[in-house]
Amino acid sequence: MDWGMKDRLARIIKPATGRTVMLAVDHGYFLGPVRNLEQPRRTIEPLLPYADALMLTRGILRNCVDAGTGVPMVLRMSGGNSIVGKDLSNEGITVAVKDAVRLNVAAMALSIYVGSEYEHQTLMNLSKLVDEGEEYGMPVLAVTAVGKELEKRDARYLSLACRIAAELGAHFVKTYYCDEFEKVVKSCPVPLVIAGGPKLNTELDALKIAHDAIKCGARGVDMGRNIWQSKNPVGMIKAIKAIVHQNASVKEAARMLEGSRSAKR
Numbered sequence: 001m002d003w004g005m006k007d008r009l010a011r012i013i014k015p016a017t018g019r020t021v022m023l024a025v026d027h028g029y030f031l032g033p034v035r036n037l038e039q040p041r042r043t044i045e046p047l048l049p050y051a052d053a054l055m056l057t058r059g060i061l062r063n064c065v066d067a068g069t070g071v072p073m074v075l076r077m078s079g080g081n082s083i084v085g086k087d088l089s090n091e092g093i094t095v096a097v098k099d100a101v102r103l104n105v106a107a108m109a110l111s112i113y114v115g116s117e118y119e120h121q122t123l124m125n126l127s128k129l130v131d132e133g134e135e136y137g138m139p140v141l142a143v144t145a146v147g148k149e150l151e152k153r154d155a156r157y158l159s160l161a162c163r164i165a166a167e168l169g170a171h172f173v174k175t176y177y178c179d180e181f182e183k184v185v186k187s188c189p190v191p192l193v194i195a196g197g198p199k200l201n202t203e204l205d206a207l208k209i210a211h212d213a214i215k216c217g218a219r220g221v222d223m224g225r226n227i228w229q230s231k232n233p234v235g236m237i238k239a240i241k242a243i244v245h246q247n248a249s250v251k252e253a254a255r256m257l258e259g260s261r262s263a264k265r
């Protein structure tokens with residue numbers, strides 16, 4: 001791997017622990033003003049000091065994040081779909097790699113929809129982005145998206161999707177946590193991070209999936225809704241950070257979260 005590529009990856013996956021806490025705020029690209037992300041700057045600002053990287057679209061980067069934060073940016077490069085459109089899997093590449101370079105981002109992200117109507121198109125998007133990324137030393141994060149079919153998220157399907165992403169050259173992969181997650185990790189030769197998915201019933205549930213994913217070998221999280229739709233987003237990201245970088249147990253992280261809640265009162 002070339003120096004530039006290595007350096008960009010090391011800005012995201014911290015060499016001290018080999019892990020990362022990425023904050024995902026890219027949801028508006030197909031969901032519009034989703035709850036608690038109606039005004040992105042207000043959501044992002046208090047959380048930014050705790051994020052190892054921020055995943056977002058170029059529109060939100062240019063309009064809602066000041067330059068000079070020092071936090072590496074992971075730019076969403078795919079889209080062209082919407083939650084009210086015909087098929088979420090019908091995504092194209094919406095950003096020129098040159099613009100990603102101009103924005104000085106640390107990585108480019110796109111979704112792949114394995115098993116969907118537009119599977120081929122999204123896998124070709126990945127391959128092309130990897131080719132172009134290699135030219136600039138820019139890593140690619142493949143997101144194994146399932147659209148509205150959340151029930152697809154089992155070890156068999158996610159192992160297939162993650163492995164295909166790695167085979168096509170993704171430098172790291174974002175997927176979902178599932179039962180037997182160690183199988184997904186073992187069969188994927190590049191680092192895996194997990195999304196949180198739609199807001200879980202309790203904060204404890206989100207801490208638990210982060211903890212169990214790390215225990216199975218995930219290299220971190222790229223979490224959104226379970227952080228910023230929580231009643232205590234800053235407490236949540238700090239608790240997740242303790243799990244990811246300090247191997248905190250779920251109990252310890254929950255205690256941290258509870259502590260920051262009482263401190264706020």
Ligand code: R5P
Pocket residue numbers: 024025026027055143195196197198222223224225226
């Ligand atoms: C899809 O909306 C995006 O790629 C999100 O970044 C991803 O789903 C992670 O966010 P969450 O933890 O909210 O699922």
